[in-house]
Amino acid sequence: AQKVTQAQTEISVVEKEDVTLDCVYETRDTTYYLFWYKQPPSGELVFLIRRNSFDEQNEISGRYSWNFQKSTSSFNFTITASQVVDSAVYFCALSGMNSGANSKLTFGKGITLSVRP
Amino acid sequence: DAGVTQSPTHLIKTRGQHVTLRCSPISGHKSVSWYQQVLGQGPQFIFQYYEKEERGRGNFPDRFSARQFPNYSSELNVNALLLGDSALYLCASSLARTTYYGYTFGSGTRLTVV
Numbered sequence: 325a326q327k328v329t330q331a332q333t334e335i336s337v338v339e340k341e342d343v344t345l346d347c348v349y350e351t352r353d354t355t356y357y358l359f360w361y362k363q364p365p366s367g368e369l370v371f372l373i374r375r376n377s378f379d380e381q382n383e384i385s386g387r388y389s390w391n392f393q394k395s396t397s398s399f400n401f402t403i404t405a406s407q408v409v410d411s412a413v414y415f416c417a418l419s420g421m422n423s424g425a426n427s428k429l430t431f432g433k434g435i436t437l438s439v440r441p
Numbered sequence: 442d443a444g445v446t447q448s449p450t451h452l453i454k455t456r457g458q459h460v461t462l463r464c465s466p467i468s469g470h471k472s473v474s475w476y477q478q479v480l481g482q483g484p485q486f487i488f489q490y491y492e493k494e495e496r497g498r499g500n501f502p503d504r505f506s507a508r509q510f511p512n513y514s515s516e517l518n519v520n521a522l523l524l525g526d527s528a529l530y531l532c533a534s535s536l537a538r539t540t541y542y543g544y545t546f547g548s549g550t551r552l553t554v555v
Contacts (some may be wrong), residue, residue: 415483417483423538431485
């Protein structure tokens, strides 16, 4: 069974602060994908990033960066210089690489990020 | 290009009734998945359809059913509605039946059961 744990429930920061969102996962699959999605009040899930389980290279994309550590089953996400528009619920998700039910996304409970001006 | 479209956006139903939710995937996408998101929780997988066949099913009762049409649009049906079925129902489309190409989500249908 797959499981995603987002221990943080709510985070509040002041604009321009850096913020890191934590994610820990469990899976029996040897190959898998990890995702971060953003859900603004409109409800739509917006894709942010995806990593493959066999690629632990951490990257930076604009103000977003992520730290994937397979040894600790963690996939943390950092927003640098946060902006008010970053306020949303952020979900970490996991899926297998095969088809069918294995390809389903397993989500954590989400972290509500509030960025104050 | 149009994204994933879902209808209706909001719906209020009474316990015991049935409901049909609709989803149109991105043009060219052959896979449609349905998720239920209860307030304060992450989305939970309900179904995946690819090429008009059910390819995966989550842990939901038989009151939940779905189908995919030749144009790849999809319907989610829920019978004998319970108060606990109140949720945001999200549809996601993808090019393939694996996660390789990722999923694009619609804005969802907010179902309230009273």
